[in-house]
Amino acid sequence: MNKNNIKILIVEDSPEWIKFHINLLNEILEQDSFEIDFEMSARAGFNKVIKKSETRYDLIISDLEMEEILGENYAGSWLVRNILKRDECKNSKILIVSGSHDIKEVAKGFNVDFIPKYALSNNPEIMSYKLEEIGFKV
Numbered sequence: 001m002n003k004n005n006i007k008i009l010i011v012e013d014s015p016e017w018i019k020f021h022i023n024l025l026n027e028i029l030e031q032d033s034f035e036i037d038f039e040m041s042a043r044a045g046f047n048k049v050i051k052k053s054e055t056r057y058d059l060i061i062s063d064l065e066m067e068e069i070l071g072e073n074y075a076g077s078w079l080v081r082n083i084l085k086r087d088e089c090k091n092s093k094i095l096i097v098s099g100s101h102d103i104k105e106v107a108k109g110f111n112v113d114f115i116p117k118y119a120l121s122n123n124p125e126i127m128s129y130k131l132e133e134i135g136f137k138v
Helices: 015-028 042-051 075-084 103-110 117-122 126-133
Strands: 006-011 034-039 059-062 093-098 113-116
Touching (some): 015 126, 093 103, 093 117
């Protein structure tokens, strides 16, 4: 993966957490080695993936608990389920970062990785370890 072409999408409804993720990624990754897009809802995140299909995100970080989507426990689950079906995302690494009590079960159901928000806020270094663990070279 060429660091000059790394594309990251953050889908999170909290402006504070978006800033947290951006600042943390700036510390972990080399400056100017990546491009970050963000959206504040699952629907907007999904639309970004579709509209930027030529971009193909290398990493998608998503919260679970966002807007309500009829028939879904979590908007983030809806997002992950739908992006996993897209050819544009077949090589994307997906990381769920959420305060949800059942984050582990949700992530396991999609075969993606996760970090609880409380753990990340207490130890931000977890992000770099998790990125390496899922095969996202930093």
